[in-house]
Amino acid sequence: MSEVRLVGVSKEYAGTPVVRDLSLVVREGEFVSLLGPSGCGKTTTLRLIAGFERPGGGEIRIGGQIVSSAASGRFVPPERRNIGMVFQSYALWPHMTVFENVAYPLRVRAGRASSWGRSFFAGCALFAGRAIRKRVDELLKMVDLASFAHRYPAKLSGGQQQRVALARALATGPETLLLDEPFGNLDARLRESMQFELKRLQARLGITVICVTHDQGEAMAMSDRIAVMHRGMIQQFDTPRNLYEQPANEFVAGFIGQINLLPAEAKTRSGRGGSALLADGVGRNMVDFSYAPSGCVAPPNVLVPPHREHHARGVPATGRSGKVVLAIRPEQVRIGQGSAGIPGTVKERVFLGGRVEYFVRVGTLEVRAAGDPTLPEFAPGSGVKLEFRRVLAFPAGE
Amino acid sequence: MPAVLKRREQAEKGLWSGGLLFFGLALFGSFPLLVVIWDSLQVEGAFSPRNYLAVYQRPANLIAVVNTLEMSALSMLIATTLAFLLAWLLERSDLPGRGFLRALFLLPYLAPPFVGAIAWTELLNPRVGYLNRLFMQIFGLLHAPLDIYSLGGLVWVMSIQEMPLALLAISTAMQRIDPAWEEAARLAGVGRLRMIRQITLPVVLPGVLAGAMLVFMSAASAFGVPAIIGMPARIYVVTTRIVSYVYTGTSQGMGEATALAVLLMAAGLLFPALANRWTAGRSNQLAAARASRPGRVELGRWRWPLFFLCLGFGMVAVAMPLVTVVGTSFLKATGLPLAVENLSLRHWAYVFTRFPFGLESFKTSLLAGVMAATLATAVGLMISYRRVKTHLPGRQAADLLVFIPFATPGVVLALALIVTWSGRFVLNLYGTFTLLVLAYAIKYLAHAARIVAVSLEQIHPSLEEAGQGAGAGKMRVFRDITLPLAKSGLIAAWFGVFILSFYELTMSVLLNGPYTRAIGVTIYELQTYDDPQSASVLASVVIFLVLAASRLLFRNRAVIP
Numbered sequence: 031m032s033e034v035r036l037v038g039v040s041k042e043y044a045g046t047p048v049v050r051d052l053s054l055v056v057r058e059g060e061f062v063s064l065l066g067p068s069g070c071g072k073t074t075t076l077r078l079i080a081g082f083e084r085p086g087g088g089e090i091r092i093g094g095q096i097v098s099s100a101a102s103g104r105f106v107p108p109e110r111r112n113i114g115m116v117f118q119s120y121a122l123w124p125h126m127t128v129f130e131n132v133a134y135p136l137r138v139r140a141g142r143a144s145s146w147g148r149s150f151f152a153g154c155a156l157f158a159g160r161a162i163r164k165r166v167d168e169l170l171k172m173v174d175l176a177s178f179a180h181r182y183p184a185k186l187s188g189g190q191q192q193r194v195a196l197a198r199a200l201a202t203g204p205e206t207l208l209l210d211e212p213f214g215n216l217d218a219r220l221r222e223s224m225q226f227e228l229k230r231l232q233a234r235l236g237i238t239v240i241c242v243t244h245d246q247g248e249a250m251a252m253s254d255r256i257a258v259m260h261r262g263m264i265q266q267f268d269t270p271r272n273l274y275e276q277p278a279n280e281f282v283a284g285f286i287g288q289i290n291l292l293p294a295e296a297k298t299r300s301g302r303g304g305s306a307l308l309a310d311g312v313g314r315n316m317v318d319f320s321y322a323p324s325g326c327v328a329p330p331n332v333l334v335p336p337h338r339e340h341h342a343r344g345v346p347a348t349g350r351s352g353k354v355v356l357a358i359r360p361e362q363v364r365i366g367q368g369s370a371g372i373p374g375t376v377k378e379r380v381f382l383g384g385r386v387e388y389f390v391r392v393g394t395l396e397v398r399a400a401g402d403p404t405l406p407e408f409a410p411g412s413g414v415k416l417e418f419r420r421v422l423a424f425p426a427g428e
Numbered sequence: 429m430p431a432v433l434k435r436r437e438q439a440e441k442g443l444w445s446g447g448l449l450f451f452g453l454a455l456f457g458s459f460p461l462l463v464v465i466w467d468s469l470q471v472e473g474a475f476s477p478r479n480y481l482a483v484y485q486r487p488a489n490l491i492a493v494v495n496t497l498e499m500s501a502l503s504m505l506i507a508t509t510l511a512f513l514l515a516w517l518l519e520r521s522d523l524p525g526r527g528f529l530r531a532l533f534l535l536p537y538l539a540p541p542f543v544g545a546i547a548w549t550e551l552l553n554p555r556v557g558y559l560n561r562l563f564m565q566i567f568g569l570l571h572a573p574l575d576i577y578s579l580g581g582l583v584w585v586m587s588i589q590e591m592p593l594a595l596l597a598i599s600t601a602m603q604r605i606d607p608a609w610e611e612a613a614r615l616a617g618v619g620r621l622r623m624i625r626q627i628t629l630p631v632v633l634p635g636v637l638a639g640a641m642l643v644f645m646s647a648a649s650a651f652g653v654p655a656i657i658g659m660p661a662r663i664y665v666v667t668t669r670i671v672s673y674v675y676t677g678t679s680q681g682m683g684e685a686t687a688l689a690v691l692l693m694a695a696g697l698l699f700p701a702l703a704n705r706w707t708a709g710r711s712n713q714l715a716a717a718r719a720s721r722p723g724r725v726e727l728g729r730w731r732w733p734l735f736f737l738c739l740g741f742g743m744v745a746v747a748m749p750l751v752t753v754v755g756t757s758f759l760k761a762t763g764l765p766l767a768v769e770n771l772s773l774r775h776w777a778y779v780f781t782r783f784p785f786g787l788e789s790f791k792t793s794l795l796a797g798v799m800a801a802t803l804a805t806a807v808g809l810m811i812s813y814r815r816v817k818t819h820l821p822g823r824q825a826a827d828l829l830v831f832i833p834f835a836t837p838g839v840v841l842a843l844a845l846i847v848t849w850s851g852r853f854v855l856n857l858y859g860t861f862t863l864l865v866l867a868y869a870i871k872y873l874a875h876a877a878r879i880v881a882v883s884l885e886q887i888h889p890s891l892e893e894a895g896q897g898a899g900a901g902k903m904r905v906f907r908d909i910t911l912p913l914a915k916s917g918l919i920a921a922w923f924g925v926f927i928l929s930f931y932e933l934t935m936s937v938l939l940n941g942p943y944t945r946a947i948g949v950t951i952y953e954l955q956t957y958d959d960p961q962s963a964s965v966l967a968s969v970v971i972f973l974v975l976a977a978s979r980l981l982f983r984n985r986a987v988i989p
């Protein structure tokens with residue numbers, strides 16, 4: 031229910047930048063994932079938002095209010111930010127039962143409220159106690175753990191612990207929920223059902239969720255938008271579909287889903303694309319491409335500071351030398367035995383459940399292609415023709 | 429918005445409280461030592477090296493230094509060798525009854541050193557020692573074969589007393605051996621003894637050296653054993669020499685005492701530092717993670733013989749002295765055999781009713797122990813919390829301020845406290861209960877801080893962050909989450925300091941005052957003024973209390989979830 035806004039936030043540990051000039055606006059009630067390889071600064075970003083770390087530069091606002099600002103030194107401590115957080119390790123307090131864990135945030139709040147109400151209203155504590163019990167029961171019912179209230183966390187399974195952590199994070203009705211790899215410790219099945227539960231819960235409560243993950247399937251399934259991070263910078267912030275279909279740069283293209291990244295040299299260019307010669311050692315296979323659609327690179331909510339523009343936008347689609355990288359999804363490669371297309375040899379055939387994929391050798395390169403289910407399969411060693419349908423080009427050497 | 433704290437303000441708050449803490453620590457831990465160094469360089473108000481020259485020129489001093497080196501080196505050799513063999517059997521072999529044997533051999537670690545000394549005088553004194561008479565009967569001898577009041581006796585008691593220290597250090601190193609190393613050696617066709625020599629020993633060498641170092645320093649700074657066993661034979665070491673200088677009280681004597689103290693302190697601070705540097709480069713090889721289930725070396729047909737050998741040694745070296753002390757306290761007169769018709773409660777009744785210092789010194793030590801333990805645990809918590817849980821500056825300074833009084837021999841620290849806080853700098857605490865408590869607390873602070881730090885390190889930061897996320901402020905998180913989770917460590921630290929302070933002798937002998945007679949001092953005086961049975965009564969009280977406290981401690985640890 032709160033907008034979360036980061037402007038030019040940076041953070042370094044002992045001189046090593048971990049988050050660099052990061053800007054991000056998460057809308058009210060939106061479900062956003064931070065996705066990226068290990069060590070790219072996702073957890074650090076989340077901890078900056080929660081207030082466990084102070085930014086070295088930039089500003090963070092939650093619900094319009096400045097909570098961290100490097101310039102003015104203004105800093106709201108985590109306990110005053112009205113956020114809920116689920117930790118990667120769950121961080122359930124081992125000396126408290128499930129009930130007490132969930133009740134704790136409510137008790138802290140009641141204690142704070144009554145410190146000025148105490149003198150007026152002696153029965154406040156009793157009333158608060160009953161209200162807290164009712165609220166905890168409700169929360170435990172919501173996560174389906176009502177019968178475990180008096181167990182200690184050590185005696186719960188991973189999935190149960192995860193749900194207690196969720197109930198605890200939601201106890202005081204925070205406006206923002208932060209999750210750090212909430213499902214990392216669960217097996218695939220449980221993970222899927224918990225993802226579904228979380229998504230449903232978020233829709234019902236309408237709260238803003240920021241979720242850190244390095245599982246792209248998870249991010250795709252749950253998020254309204256995904257911020258792909260690399261080396262402390264946001265590479266692209268967009269809907270799952272746009273990330274997949276219109277990656278802003280080579281990193282995003284390579285990180286999201288399967289893709290062929292083929293070196294080539296641009297020969298002719300027009301306004302929206304051109305054609306390039308594949309650097310496959312053969313020297314005569316031309317491929318038509320379109321520029322990486324620059325329109326999607328900086329969606330309105332990523333505030334790109336002018337001097338940093340090239341990081342997100344990508345330099346003009348070809349370098350001066352004309353060297354480019356062509357990005358083609360396997361399903362955009364048509365594999366057949368007609369006359370048209372680039373000749374190649376099937377090296378390997380992989381059965382992937384619903385479909386078949388081929389690894390096709392083209393000169394010195396290898397191209398991954400999704401098989402057409404309506405055509406007969408090609409045996410390894412057979413000669414085929416490849417047609418590239420949607421080809422994006424990125425400047426090489428980024 | 430009141431909740432918004434400027435970063436600087438917060439840091440300032442931390443700095444202020446830290447500054448105050450450091451000031452207090454330095455005032456009673458390190459500053460007095462500087463005063464002693466200063467004093468040692470002064471003769472009649474002018475700078476002079478005469479005090480140091482006296483150490484070499486006066487034969488009594490030189491002999492004390494030589495005796496100290498000889499006693500410490502021999503004890504170190506014996507204790508470390510025994511500890512190494514035992515540690516290997518206990519940690520790396522399939523010796524039966526390992527748990528029991530380990531507890532047995534660590535027992536002298538819990539009991540005060542002077543209890544062992546008293547016991548061995550009862551067993552091996554040349555007139556009526558039980559063991560001596562046993563040997564005379566068995567072998568038909570006319571004279572007692574052994575005399576405890578000798579350098580050999582001193583070394584023997586010291587070795588047994590200090591062995592647990594080495595055993596702990598070496599065991600820790602042994603636990604970090606990857607059993608695969610030993611197994612690989614066996615597969616390569618190497619025999620057991622050669623394996624120990626060529627694989628095990630080199631790998632645990634840093635641990636062995638660390639243990640040896642601890643034994644050496646602990647022996648060199650010990651007072652109880654050399655006082656009870658060495659002084660009757662006129663064998664003086666540096667610590668006993670310092671104490672007798674202070675007792676005679678002449679200014680020249682005090683000057684020479686400070687010079688001796690500075691030498692001892694320098695050894696206490698330099699030795700561990702050098703050893704650390706030397707082992708630092710070598711301990712990398714031990715950093716490899718310990719295998720989940722260490723494979724043990726099979727002893728085969730030596731298993732049971734070795735068990736009985738260990739058991740026998742443990743009984744003689746550890747159990748027998750304790751039994752002797754408790755037994756003697758119930759005898760009608762010293763030297764009588766332990767038989768029902770010779771038993772009586774006479775000495776117990778005497779010590780607790782008619783003897784003026786019995787009950788009083790018990791109460792003094794109990795109270796001083798409780799207060800020192802509370803103070804050391806509280807300060808230890810503050811220091812460890814700063815070190816483990818915050819990024820406030822000055823953490824190394826704090827470590828140093830805690831380490832210095834810990835590494836300084838007790839005699840030296842006590843002397844320094846007396847020299848400094850007898851009215852020379854406004855405060856006059858000489859002979860007060862306060863100074864006794866401060867001395868105990870500052871000496872054992874390192875012990876408390878280390879245990880508390882370990883338990884704080886085990887609390888994952890996210891548990892505390894979750895508390896902040898739940899809306900609790902720093903203080904509330906500390907109260908509701910950090911403190912309950914660190915409880916077992918705090919209790920362990922408290923009991924540790926309590927026990928050490930309760931039976932402390934070395935510092936108490938010097939800090940003795942009309943209202944501050946510690947139980948250790950009373951026992952020591954009874955023993956040296958020829959009432960060893962009354963000494964045994966109080967020593968038994970100490971043994972019982974220590975055993976009860978350590979049981980309580982272990983039980984309490986078990987209930988923590």
Ligand SMILES: Nc1ncnc2c1ncn2[C@@H]1O[C@H](COP(=O)(O)OP(=O)(O)OP(=O)(O)O)[C@@H](O)[C@H]1O
Nearest residue numbers: 043044048066067068069070071072073074075244
């Ligand atoms: N307290 C710290 N001190 C020093 N460096 C740190 C600290 N915390 C994180 N780092 C470094 O900052 C970088 C980013 O860490 P962060 O935890 O944000 O990564 P992450 O994206 O969450 O990775 P993962 O997916 O592995 O959890 C890493 O290189 C890490 O080593």
Ligand SMILES: [Mg+2]
Nearest residue numbers: 072073074210
């Ligand atoms: Mg992380």
